[in-house]
Amino acid sequence: MVAKINTLLLGDAMIPGKDFETALKKYLSSYVDKVYVGNWEENWDNLQKRRLAVEKNGPEIEEVDPLIIEHGKEISMLLGLFVPVSKKAMDFMPNLKIIGVSRAGVENVNVEEATKKGILVFNVEGRNAEAVSDFAIGMILAECRNIARAHYAIKNGMWRKEFPNSDWIPELKGKTVGIIGFGYIGRLVAKKLSGFDVERLVYDPYVNEEDIYAADCIPADKETIFKKSDFITLHARLTQENKNFIGEKELSLMKPTAYIINTARAGLINQEALINALKTKKIAGAALDVFWEEPLPSDSELLKLDNVTLTSHLAGTTKEALTRSPELLAEDILRFFQGNKARFIVNPSVLEIPEFKAWLEGVVK
Template sequence: MSKKMKIMVIGDAMIPGKDFESAAKKYLSDYVEEIITGDWENNWDNLQRRRLEVEKKGPEIEEVVPLIKEKGQDVSMLFGLFVPISKETFNYLPKVKIIGVSRAGLENVNVKEATQRGVLVFNVQGRNAEAVSDFAIGLLLAECRNIARAHYAIKNGQWRKEFSNSDWIPELKGKTVGIIGFGYIGRLVAKKLSGFEVRRLVYDPYVSEEEIRECGCIPVDKETLFKESDFITLHARLTEENKNLVGKYEISLMKPTAYIINTARAGLIDKEALIEALKTKRIAGAALDVFWEEPIPSDSELLELDNVTLTSHLAGTTKEALTRSPELLMEDVKKFIEGQKARFIVNPEVLENQEFKKWLEGVKK
């Protein structure tokens, strides 16, 4: 019989703690004697503000969650979504061996500290991939076909027929779409676009040309993608290396009839370069679901432009993406404990930690 342990689940306004608790009961009941359940931030607006700051600056900017301070002493596993797990947090979790977040991003977890302390970290890759890939294509169509602008005009008493791109409103068939970043989301976008009969270019220096070709796409360098694409859609993770990946130079390579779509991270684009290109109509338009400051400031120049479609960071938010992710996380942890291949381990070097090995053996007995 396995050793029973205490676990803690901390949800928020996006995925409440009770949903993590249900998933834990479904998959980990054989290993758990107590589930401590709570929430980090229950106000939606506050959550968006706080999580964005954590994504920019790391978990160290937040105070340790009170529930962790109060009840973390005997917790072996901690699960959540956006809950900040800083270096100091580990001081209140002396027995923790597994930490899991039901998202792909790890900005809210100090993974380096976890690794040094022999704590195995899990995340969930692709939890919202279907949602984001759907949304990216939706934004592409909305921008080039003026769907949102026509809706807004009708709601305000106008029957609008003339738009910034009226001289070259495109059909997708026969066009070239450039995909930057060819992880799970980028590949789904490519797959879904195949039905539109478009030529698909891919730039991702971390994916082999063979893999890209196997998906029916054409591997190219960055310059070629910007020069030849009618649409460019971003699906890369934001790192120090690719910050401002789309800058003044890259935009200068684009066709004047081309569009750029961003459902990834705002920092991939040089804000000033993009605004200038839109103002001068250097490019046809843009569609953005992510911003350099959220909510977008009321004095932002983007609000004055007629060739940009804006949405409020909605791409990954569907019922399925939210309800699915805690179960994906708990299921993967269960597989790991039971000796099966786990998909979502972030720091596998911890598996060689002697203390961790001893703990895992105790759990399995």
């Protein structure tokens, strides 16, 4: 081995830098020289506000982290979770070759700029897939069976028996569930729903129909999903192309006894259209873990509705999802250094850049 890598680890309140350091030592210690460890944002409430702003507007809205400014010229690899890696940040790291974020989304990384600069970007797909898929099914049951509403009533001295859907409270058996997005999470939701004996329709234009059939599900077009489903659960990424994917038209196609579940991204649904559908009872209800503004404003109309279940962006937050993800990231980078096929490279075109090839040869020779 000719060269070792100086590395900066920037965790946060959700996954601290020391957890990335533990993963680095376990998998990549033989490739690493100097290691600098810190946290981008240590306050939990601030982290939620800042990361949501970055996810909506991109990393360029944030100032460069002080540790990047201090050590940037030495750094060849940067690992973290929500730390914004903007063009400004990359300019402070002229020798940077690898960016790794231990999350599926890469909204906090300017991937286009990284590719231009010959920097390879890693993410971790499926790190919280088990957690989110569990939660989505829990939200289906909580909303249609009024679990949260009954709990709230009892805590407030009421023995409540009447609910907005009292005339059609459903069992899951025999119902149709529409799954929008068939990546890691969508596939796990389908698998876990199989035990409920439901029909599972899938809409994902990026997945081959054969793969959907192989999972014992039925591919369906968008209109069919909304017309036939008793429950629609969202598991797609938010892109410019699918922002407001669900609006007044789609909601108007749904049965008045149907429910929509969103544990993915709020921007997939038009907020005004959803609130109107709930207020006018065009649909039976919704269960939401993600919102257009977080925390949910105190004057939000959602708080006035009795046919919606609300949770505070909790779906992906389990002990296993958090502790597992830095190791998955470090393990994949190790796989790459050892000449094996990495699973989580975001911009593989960088692998063909001569300067990157030369750097990599110096690291793994």
